[in-house]
Amino acid sequence: MRAIYFSQGTAVTVDQPNPEPGPGEALVRVLSAGVCNTDIELFNGYYGFAGVPGHEFVGRIARSPDDPALEGVRVVADINCGCGACRFCLAGNRRHCAARQVIGIKGRPGAFAEYLCVPAANLHPVPDALDDREAVFAEPLAAALEIGQQIHIGSNDTVAVLGDGKLGLLCALGLRPLNPGLLLIGRHEAKLALAAAQGVRTLYCPAGKEDAVLPRLRGFFDLAIEATGRPEGLAQAIELTRPEGTVALKTTSRLPLTLNLAKVVVDEINLIGSRCGDMALALDTLANGRLDVRPLIQAVYPFSEFARAFAAARAPGALKVLLDFGG
């Protein structure tokens, strides 16, 4: 099979034997995969990554030795593969297993390949109502919806999402059903318009104009969701949050951040990190049409044109770039 191999800032196409499913695993043929900012970070050397990336995907079970009845089922996957024996795994929380492998990120080849092996316990069947290009959003949408699993969001809470990139848009569109008044704050009029078309209130705050726009909203929000992907986003989110309010932090950065935490202490602000979420909830949310992810697709490339696809995904301001494996 063909696979993409990342190593120290290079991406090469390799030809290698199909992987063999181990105990409890299924072999999945990839139908569609999405390029995430994390893939770009991995390419750039985050975690010293070397391997086959790709963690947003939909595929079809090609072989399932433990349960052949699953063959042919279309699936997405929870990317966190736990050890199965620690207290987190035993409590059903393999996302936080300290020894976990993470598909396409840590210890396990990912979905920028024609086939990959996935523990059967991580697979979720995709409802027929969803086409591949929607289903591939299950993983990043689950990460957006995770905020509503970690904290209670009331319908009348004042909620802001900072950042109108891929993840910010999914946070705004995904959480709006819980909080119809949610405000998306971003730098890109065209991206804000995508969210506004689905009923999201938006505030345009062009780059460099933060000091003119944001102080008027200082301390206004019960919840500020930081999804800017920029190091200064967290300080802005803290500024916008009311005393005893909450900041949800989605941006991961490999670099240390310099931050004045005095307002966090004095205003007793709750800062909560947020990562992966519930894939079944994301699939249900998509299948029931609570948001339309298709406008977030920037472009679709055949897998054979990975280099072009990845260049498009790395372009500043790019939305979701998908790889089509010719299902």
Place this chain on the structure above:
Amino acid sequence: MRAIYFSQGTAVTVDQPNPEPGPGEALVRVLSAGVCNTDIELFNGYYGFAGVPGHEFVGRIARSPDDPALEGVRVVADINCGCGACRFCLAGNRRHCAARQVIGIKGRPGAFAEYLCVPAANLHPVPDALDDREAVFAEPLAAALEIGQQIHIGSNDTVAVLGDGKLGLLCALGLRPLNPGLLLIGRHEAKLALAAAQGVRTLYCPAGKEDAVLPRLRGFFDLAIEATGRPEGLAQAIELTRPEGTVALKTTSRLPLTLNLAKVVVDEINLIGSRCGDMALALDTLANGRLDVRPLIQAVYPFSEFARAFAAARAPGALKVLLDFGG
């Protein structure tokens, strides 16, 4: 009356007329006051402070024009004086009023003076069972107990308090009744022994030995309370906290902190700032003997010897220094 006036790194004794209570205020004669690390920060120029400091105190109501029946009552005070009209004040949460004055810290003279005026709504009568030297701990103890008001602490949760200074000791002693297995981690054997004498489990971790001691506890705690007063304390607290666990941040610093927040995001850690607390709860806790604060008293000086008292409070490792006003 005599008062201490701080300005740009100097402390002078001034003689000035007694203050006149405004509408809704009472005049309080100070009986005993405690020196807090915040006073030392104010002395050093934190917030550009200039004025009469002192926010830990017990006094007796000398004059109460609105309710003369209160005269002679012994009281402590919630130090946050709200505007009375904003949504926080109207909800009974004047501690987070944006326009608040804070006794001895912001906009209101404090208790390093023979008399001060306090809004009657902020006063709490002191139970007879408490002597002045215990009652003066109500304010810092309320700040320690605040953590239990912000988050639920289960009796079997794994809880660590980092820092065996005044606030760390009060956190450990104050929260131990909620969590008998709580572990206090500190640098000073003698201070840890004070807590151990009241049933607190302790771990001695001398300065510079953190890398030998703390990694064994990495990710172990459901809740880590950061009360070290040192900038590196927060990173240590984050390291000790399990995935989906909580870090309570008590240390305030006027300086920005450089911090790698990747673990907060990946492990979905909840970081919560914590400041002042419920004075009535603190008084009740003291009056019912749930902890003994007297071993935390380093020394008691007459108010006339403020300079000596303040020097003693500023000495590295000092516990609580009290000022006695000759009740």
